[in-house]
Amino acid sequence: MQREEFLQQLWLDYIHQHPDVGMLRLWPMDAPVEYLTLLTLNQPPFAAEDLQPTLGHLGYRPVHRYAMADRGLLVTLLAPPDNGTWLVLAELQLSSLSRQPRDALAELVSRAHPKDTRGKNLLSRGRPWPMPSWPLYRTLYDAHPLAAWFAAMGPSVHHAGFDCARLGSSFEALDAALSAAGLAGSEDRYHGIFPVSPLLQYRFYPTCSQRLAFAEGDEHRVCLGGLALLQKRLSSDHERTVELLLPHHTRCELT
Numbered sequence: 001m002q003r004e005e006f007l008q009q010l011w012l013d014y015i016h017q018h019p020d021v022g023m024l025r026l027w028p029m030d031a032p033v034e035y036l037t038l039l040t041l042n043q044p045p046f047a048a049e050d051l052q053p054t055l056g057h058l059g060y061r062p063v064h065r066y067a068m069a070d071r072g073l074l075v076t077l078l079a080p081p082d083n084g085t086w087l088v089l090a091e092l093q094l095s096s097l098s099r100q101p102r103d104a105l106a107e108l109v110s111r112a113h114p115k116d117t118r119g120k121n122l123l124s125r126g127r128p129w130p131m132p133s134w135p136l137y138r139t140l141y142d143a144h145p146l147a148a149w150f151a152a153m154g155p156s157v158h159h160a161g162f163d164c165a166r167l168g169s170s171f172e173a174l175d176a177a178l179s180a181a182g183l184a185g186s187e188d189r190y191h192g193i194f195p196v197s198p199l200l201q202y203r204f205y206p207t208c209s210q211r212l213a214f215a216e217g218d219e220h221r222v223c224l225g226g227l228a229l230l231q232k233r234l235s236s237d238h239e240r241t242v243e244l245l246l247p248h249h250t251r252c253e254l255t
Contacts, residue, residue, distance in 0.1 A: 003058040007085055009124040010036055014157040017224050018207040021160070026177045027167045034163040034230065035086040035242040037193060038123055039146060040155040041094065043109055045117045048076055048091040051155075054122070060087055064243065066250040068194060072096025072144060075194055075246060086242045090158070090193055092146050101143035108132055108151055127154030134218040146193065152212060153224065158193055159204070163241040164231040171201045171231040178205055178229065185229070199244045201231040 014036070015022035040046045052062060060078040067074055072095075078087040094102050112128040122128075132140070132151045141148035149158070164171045175185055185203035196202045205228070209221040232241055 003060075003080065003084075006058055006124075007036075010038075010157050011160075013124045013126070014160060017153075017156075017210065018226070020181075020183065020207050021227055024178075024181060026174065026181065027162075027169075031162070032166045033085045033160050034166060034240070035088050035161045035245070037088040037090060037158045037161065037228075038155065039090050039092065039150055039153075039158045039193065040123075041092050041105075041109060041150055042074070043094060043106060045122075046109070046155045048074065048089050051089065051123070052076070052078075055087065055089075064246075065252050066194075066246045067252045068250050069096075071194060072146075073194060075250075077242065077245075079240075086240065088161075088242070088245070092144070092150060097143050097147060101140050101147060104136060105140060105147055105151055108136070123155050123157075126156070127152065129154070131213070131215045133215040134220055137214060137220075137222075149224070152214075152222065158225040159227055161228040161230055161242065161245070164201075164229060165235070165241070171203075171229065174229055175203060183207065183227070195247055195250070196230075197244050197247045199233055200241065201233060202228065203230075204228050 040048060040051065042048070044050050055078055059081040062076050063079045064077040065074065072093045074091045074093065076089045078089060080086065094106060097105065108129055111130055117128055137148050137152060140151050164174055167174065178185065183205040185205050187203070204226055206223050206226040209223045211219055211221050213219050230241055230245070232244065
């Protein structure tokens with residue numbers, strides 16, 4: 001699998017889960033995506049250290065790592081070998097959960113079939129374990145919303161980030177256009193999984209909730225993520241916008 005095919009699979013899986021993003025016509029269909037945020041869990045074979053060799057074969061290299069103890073996350077920025085889409089690999093730490101939800105999530109994930117845990121399409125083939133029951137989902141949600149999301153969705157794209165400069169429009173104009181299209185932006189700078197640096201104008205747009213069939217036949221509507229809009233506050237900065245995404249104080253050493 002080539003990197004372009006890998007990204008296409010991620011994108012198709014993402015817009016399948018977020019049809020309102022797929023229907024947007026605010027920018028060209030081939031407009032560049034600044035980054036894709038992938039949510040995973042620090043349990044093999046889904047841990048970041050297990051995924052990075054595969055991503056490395058596709059040309060991605062880790063350039064920055066961030067630790068957010070208050071969010072229970074380790075985040076790695078992975079750069080492509082060209083000017084293409086970056087990956088933001090967010091790894092939920094099981095140790096951030098209390099014992100009951102931690103054990104329940106670990107047991108659910110351990111039920112993944114071995115053949116569904118191999119290959120470069122691991123991150124775009126959907127949840128590789130059985131769907132949780134609605135009571136288990138609610139228990140996990142109360143413990144940590146991302147734990148519930150991961151249980152229902154598996155390791156996959158949570159949201160895409162778009163840089164206004166690369167789309168050729170202003171933050172204000174695109175924000176207004178998204179609002180007119182029915183996507184209401186959230187001012188909460190934690191809404192898109194992780195905290196965001198004050199060096200960026202940023203807004204997260206939750207997509208419409210989707211009806212999911214949980215184990216035992218329950219159906220409920222849940223929010224599966226969204227999209228993010230960002231723009232540098234200082235246009236003279238020569239780094240890619242995604243490199244400024246996370247607060248500098250959360251950065252830690254790459255080993």
